[in-house]
Amino acid sequence: MQHSVSIKDLSLSFGAVNVLENLDLDIGDGEFLVLLGSSGCGKSTLLNCIAGLLEPTGGQIFIKNRNVTWEEPKDRGIGMVFQSYALYPQMTVEKNLSFGLKVARMPRAEIDKRVSRAAEILQIGPLLKRKPSELSGGQRQRVAIGRALVRDVDVFLFDEPLSNLDAKLRSELRVEIKRLHQSLKNTMIYVTHDQIEALTLADRIAIMKSGVIQQLADPNTIYNAPRNMFVAGFIGSPSMNFLRGEIVERQGRPVFFTNGVDFALAGYAASEALQPGRKVVLGIRPEHVTVDGEGDESHQATVDIEEPMGADNLLWLKHAGHTLAVRVGGARRFSPGTAVRLCFDMRLASLFDAETEERI
Amino acid sequence: MPDIAALKAGPAVAAKAEPWGAKPRRVLSGRNIMLYGTLLVAALYYLLPLYVMIVTSLKGMPEIRLGNIFSPPLEITLEPWAKAWANACTGLNCDGLSRGFWNSVRITVPSTVLSILIASVNGYALANWTFRGADVFFTILIVGAFIPYQVMLYPIVIVLREVGIYGTLTGLVVVHTIFGMPILTLLFRNYFSALPEELFKAARIDGAGFWQIYFRIMLPMSLPIFVVAMILQITGIWNDFLFGVVFTRPEYYPMTVQLNNIVNSVQGVKEYNVNMAATLLTGAVPLIVYFVSGRLFVRGIAAGAVKG
Numbered sequence: 201m202q203h204s205v206s207i208k209d210l211s212l213s214f215g216a217v218n219v220l221e222n223l224d225l226d227i228g229d230g231e232f233l234v235l236l237g238s239s240g241c242g243k244s245t246l247l248n249c250i251a252g253l254l255e256p257t258g259g260q261i262f263i264k265n266r267n268v269t270w271e272e273p274k275d276r277g278i279g280m281v282f283q284s285y286a287l288y289p290q291m292t293v294e295k296n297l298s299f300g301l302k303v304a305r306m307p308r309a310e311i312d313k314r315v316s317r318a319a320e321i322l323q324i325g326p327l328l329k330r331k332p333s334e335l336s337g338g339q340r341q342r343v344a345i346g347r348a349l350v351r352d353v354d355v356f357l358f359d360e361p362l363s364n365l366d367a368k369l370r371s372e373l374r375v376e377i378k379r380l381h382q383s384l385k386n387t388m389i390y391v392t393h394d395q396i397e398a399l400t401l402a403d404r405i406a407i408m409k410s411g412v413i414q415q416l417a418d419p420n421t422i423y424n425a426p427r428n429m430f431v432a433g434f435i436g437s438p439s440m441n442f443l444r445g446e447i448v449e450r451q452g453r454p455v456f457f458t459n460g461v462d463f464a465l466a467g468y469a470a471s472e473a474l475q476p477g478r479k480v481v482l483g484i485r486p487e488h489v490t491v492d493g494e495g496d497e498s499h500q501a502t503v504d505i506e507e508p509m510g511a512d513n514l515l516w517l518k519h520a521g522h523t524l525a526v527r528v529g530g531a532r533r534f535s536p537g538t539a540v541r542l543c544f545d546m547r548l549a550s551l552f553d554a555e556t557e558e559r560i
Numbered sequence: 561m562p563d564i565a566a567l568k569a570g571p572a573v574a575a576k577a578e579p580w581g582a583k584p585r586r587v588l589s590g591r592n593i594m595l596y597g598t599l600l601v602a603a604l605y606y607l608l609p610l611y612v613m614i615v616t617s618l619k620g621m622p623e624i625r626l627g628n629i630f631s632p633p634l635e636i637t638l639e640p641w642a643k644a645w646a647n648a649c650t651g652l653n654c655d656g657l658s659r660g661f662w663n664s665v666r667i668t669v670p671s672t673v674l675s676i677l678i679a680s681v682n683g684y685a686l687a688n689w690t691f692r693g694a695d696v697f698f699t700i701l702i703v704g705a706f707i708p709y710q711v712m713l714y715p716i717v718i719v720l721r722e723v724g725i726y727g728t729l730t731g732l733v734v735v736h737t738i739f740g741m742p743i744l745t746l747l748f749r750n751y752f753s754a755l756p757e758e759l760f761k762a763a764r765i766d767g768a769g770f771w772q773i774y775f776r777i778m779l780p781m782s783l784p785i786f787v788v789a790m791i792l793q794i795t796g797i798w799n800d801f802l803f804g805v806v807f808t809r810p811e812y813y814p815m816t817v818q819l820n821n822i823v824n825s826v827q828g829v830k831e832y833n834v835n836m837a838a839t840l841l842t843g844a845v846p847l848i849v850y851f852v853s854g855r856l857f858v859r860g861i862a863a864g865a866v867k868g
Contacts, residue, residue: 253761274767286758290780299776300766347762359758 202229204387210259220411230385234398237408243391279348283360285340287332294328318349338369358390429557438525440483449476461520467547479554486527490543499542503534617836640833650821660818671736672793683748705742727809751785795846
């Protein structure tokens, strides 16, 4: 596979603090990669290293198979969009778009051509003569994307571009960024802490924690087969239910056992043998539990709290000494104290080793 | 006494027995009397000396000898002002304050321009282009601001003498520029640090270099802090007495030194009106600078969140 961006053994430390440690990452041509993690996990730092705004302590960065580790940001063939838009406040939209091209001493005609093309793609033509202060948040972010667009680069870097916008605008611009990627087919690296943005936009998601990539996979795999408990707990809202217990054998088959209740593991594809006596954690998402299905007698639960959310209804249940979050259809209402029967879809559940917290 | 607020608010409010809308406030409440009374007294306290100076400078000597220093002039005369400007004597020469005024202009203008230019580039480099040893450099610069001037006077005299500019206006300009450096660099560094870092990053990705970012991105955004620095330097250098008297010769004395010599000259009659006029003339420049740019000054202080 042709790699657009390759990161090899990258490390960065500020004094004694290691922000990134021996990080390797290959990003394919035209791929949309999302770096996802909570604040301080090193995702923005990694993006700044790729952009050339931060100097790594060790390792290499390749863009289009060219070693750019020592190159200036402008020579790397990248464009960047920032969270705060970072538009030059004293310049009009047009000047903002053309500033970089003027610095590069590009001929006037070529500058005009590129600016009008970017304005057309982003539909900001009528705004060209305005100052950034006269624009709304969504318009400003469009101009910021345009500034990356006119540079005609191979790789787009987005640093939490939608975090300053309100919820409605955010979902609108999210769709636009996806549309932009589909028509331009550039490589895009996108940093966010918003899992919805990550799941909706990404070809692949890299989930980071303390400067280390926890899992790099497509959104479906990340969601349904998280590699460890951190990834499992980070993705999904409300987050996955975790039940601590152990593996026991019943009639020659391994089952999950916790607080006197058995959970049959039929349908679960374990990657290794489930030895009886092994301490494990069962993870199951709220939407993978059905209420009042053909559940077996043993899974009796009582409704503790009900949270109606419009499209669906979130139940907090007491089951075998655990509190479980379960998602049901918005039309189904339960009053607190109701006894219900549960059915667990083990094909979509996850088992983790209790000590290593890795997926089994 | 009837409730003034209620009367002012009109019958609509007065008719309503129940609280409705904005709560009516009494204009002559005890709190307001205290507040505005204190403000008034404080304002009078500071304005009175100015008033006495202006009034005295417009009187003739016979009227001053009557001793009514607060009474307005019976006969307004501008002669003391003219004399202070053109004929007042300091020691041997009698050409008034005008010589000192032009000396001060020739000291203040280049010192202000030079120190602001250098300090703004310093502050920009320290805030945005962190280089090895930047913190040490900055610390040394700031520590420099706390060393008393008196300690440095004699060493500077020797340095200026060795360089060959002791006693000249150039020497004094150099001294003012150097001594303005710590506080101005601090001022500019803090202001540039407060600007969003992403702007600087965006400009770097656009390919702009050190000077391009400074002139085309940073400068246009920093007018308020330049005004603050200008006011600090103009008033500071214009009001300077110590450096003016130590590092120059009498023909280059700045206005403040000359004012002192006029007021303290012991020959003949003490001409209070001339002294007052001379003092007002000397103080006019900082006063005008404040009035013209006061609003920008406040805005710059608030924007940079630094003390002036």
